[in-house]
Amino acid sequence: MPLLTLVPFATEHLDDAAALLAARHAINLGREPGLPEQYQHVAEARALLAGLCGVPQTAGVAALADGQMAGYLLAARVLAEPFTYPKIYRPSRLLEIDPAGYAVAPGTPVSLLRDLFARVADGAVRAGYRACAVYVPAVEQATVHVWRSLGFGLDLTVGLRDLSPVGPVMLPPGVHIRRAGSADLETVARLVTANDHHHAGPPLFLPALPEIAMVQRTVHAPFLADKRNAAFLAEGDSGAVLALHTYTPEEPDLVRAEQAVYLQDAYVVPEARGLGLSRALLATGLAWAARPEQQRAYRQCTVAWNTANLPGARFWPAAGFRPLLRRLRRDC
Secondary structure (H helix, E strand, C coil): CCCEEEEECCHHHHHHHHHHHHHHHHHHHHHCCCCCCHHHCHHHHHHHHHHHHCCCCEEEEEEEECCEEEEEEEEEEEECCCCCCCHHHCCCEEEEECCCCEEECCCCCCCHHHHHHHHHHHHHHHCCCCEEEEEEECCCHHHHHHHHHCCCEEEEEEEEEECCCCCCCCCCCCEEEEECCHHHHHHHHHHHHHHHHHHCCCCCCCCCCCCHHHHHHHHHHHHHHCCCCEEEEEEECCCCEEEEEEEEECCCCCCCCCCEEEEEEEEECHHHCCCCHHHHHHHHHHHHHCCCCCCCCCCEEEEEEECCCHHHHHHHHHCCCEEEEEEEEEEC
């Protein structure tokens, strides 16, 4: 193998990096047809990379062999804004690698990422960014292995399914589902906050700061007023709200398509678990997303679950979601 030279990533490297990314994505698309198709084309891949390079505090490294690019890695230094969503869940300083933030040339060992990460992370860690996260398409099992060899552990999965029915659904007697509106803000914020406290329990132990209730009210006021979003409540005849699902347009990237709707929040109160309410709410949400009058022509639904959230890690695959994206984390 020719001697590699590592140099700071610059605008002059965009064309070669885009060619590597497009080739990588074309391989992944053959394994996962639910991925966006456009990024197998160099021009689209270049536009995506140019956008990443434009994110503040993003830096990277390119590996050159005899003047040809053998690989690249881009990482963003993310500062958490106090009491904002979703950054209230994140470390105060995070080094984050986007799904499009790396690629290696065909025939080059994917283990090259180890050297690229060492170069990029060194300065970041010295600047106080000691938490690191990388997003890897689920079909890239060899890449997941490389990141694990660097001390990263799996902590989140993004799942994907189509909008086909989830199968037979039967609500318990006396329970109905309705769409929530702005008048339900306090109820929605209360249930989402309860979900945050569920995630704070074992074995997940995510932070649930005292300010989280305020943040959820602030976030969900405009959410409920935006007709592109939907929140559905499972409610008993007594008026007690038993479960919640919320849906919003997905933010497209290398692996998540513009035609996807994102299942953002899902929560069932403890006394109503095991009654099939989340399955019924999912069926309602998928039917809503499939309606032809939607502003986007939805064809997919995505959902994210922490792998240490035991109920979620069991429920979502059983509901037809297959792994699309993995997030791996480590502290330095």
